[in-house]
């Protein structure tokens with residue numbers, strides 16, 4: 001299974017949880033099991049390899065578990081654990097930092113950064129594999145691997161599980177990566193946001209479009225009555241056979257059981273003074289309800305006040321286990337990215353992206369995106385066109401947030417039409433130039449048809 005002579009065939013990064021197929025994730029779980037069986041047996045597997053952790057935001061578990069994993073694999077570790085102590089404080093770009101560190105300094109990079117899309121920037125500029133250790137509110141794919149692995153070990157499967165996501169669903173990158181993965185594995189998702197901190201529209205739209213998951217919202221107070229009672233709620237059945245439901249308006253549906261409650265802390269570092277005075281807290285009494293009898297309590301940690309310390313010795317509480325399993329899970333991931341473990345499973349299918357020329361006046365609408373922050377100085381804006389929506393959608397190549405292209409121009413004639421005009425259909429894909437608005441097309445020097 002584990003081949004000591006293997007060299008990586010090509011560079012592969014983990015920026016989004018979608019960069020791994022579900023079959024690859026399951027294979028990685030089996031490798032994590034092998035590593036976990038004896039954590040001390042692998043100290044020559046990655047001998048000579050160096051991992052660099054570049055953390056521009058606070059971290060305890062993510063950085064230390066990566067470092068521990070690499071040391072257990074026999075590799076070495078170099079670490080910039082405090083962004084203020086790096087040349088970033090002098091104005092160095094992330095692109096320049098990773099070009100240098102991911103050269104002769106290190107063979108693999110783990111990057112944490114406050115801006116959405118930063119990990120994709122690192123992956124593009126580094127010549128060695130890059131792992132996203134959390135980029136703004138965007139994604140935290142390795143936390144999701146640990147969460148899924150822990151839940152899979154607890155329940156023996158992921159498909160068909162009923163998982164409740166609680167708290168700050170708006171800014172939690174752990175939630176965003178986790179819900180995409182749960183949807184792909186065919187778990188059911190119930191969202192219980194703290195009011196005002198609902199799952200963002202762009203996440204819900206993606207769940208719906210890419211996985212056929214329908215969306216709705218439940219309140220924390222619904223938890224005790226959610227399962228195992230005649231208080232029926234309504235599943236919104238998904239359009240794709242193996243994908244189920246994200247639901248919340250609890251009317252006319254029966255939920256048989258809750259398998260997991262995933263709590264998150266208020267991501268205050270990404271809020272602007274928003275009121276979290278009544279933030280939910282899981283207590284012994286909530287967990288005493290019949291509906292939560294078999295529910296595992298999960299949390300990516302750090303916990304602030306969202307879970308009573310009284311629940312720590314409850315056998316259903318698995319948050320410290322999630323952190324513990326982070327080491328073998330990250331050993332498996334790094335051994336794979338360094339070519340020491342091979343996966344048989346196919347890679348994920350790429351999103352349908354059609355050729356075309358997004359205009360250079362386009363700007364990502366996500367103010368937290370790296371293209372609107374440090375990247376303004378040097379990143380070329382880059383959008384991927386989604387062929388499967390009308391009006392066409394353009395996803396930012398860094399943070400993946402989408403914008404609508406309501407106007408399409410011809411690169412040579414420099415005439416623009418509404419996206420659904422016959423002239424647009426007659427224009428070759430490579431000649432199309434996309435705009436959000438008439439004003440944008442005109443600002444780029446295009447004439448509007450009929451004007």
Ligand code: NCD
Nearest residue numbers: 062134140174265300301302
């Ligand atoms: C999470 C993070 O950084 O997003 N922490 C972690 O890596 N386990 C969750 C959090 O900070 O709330």
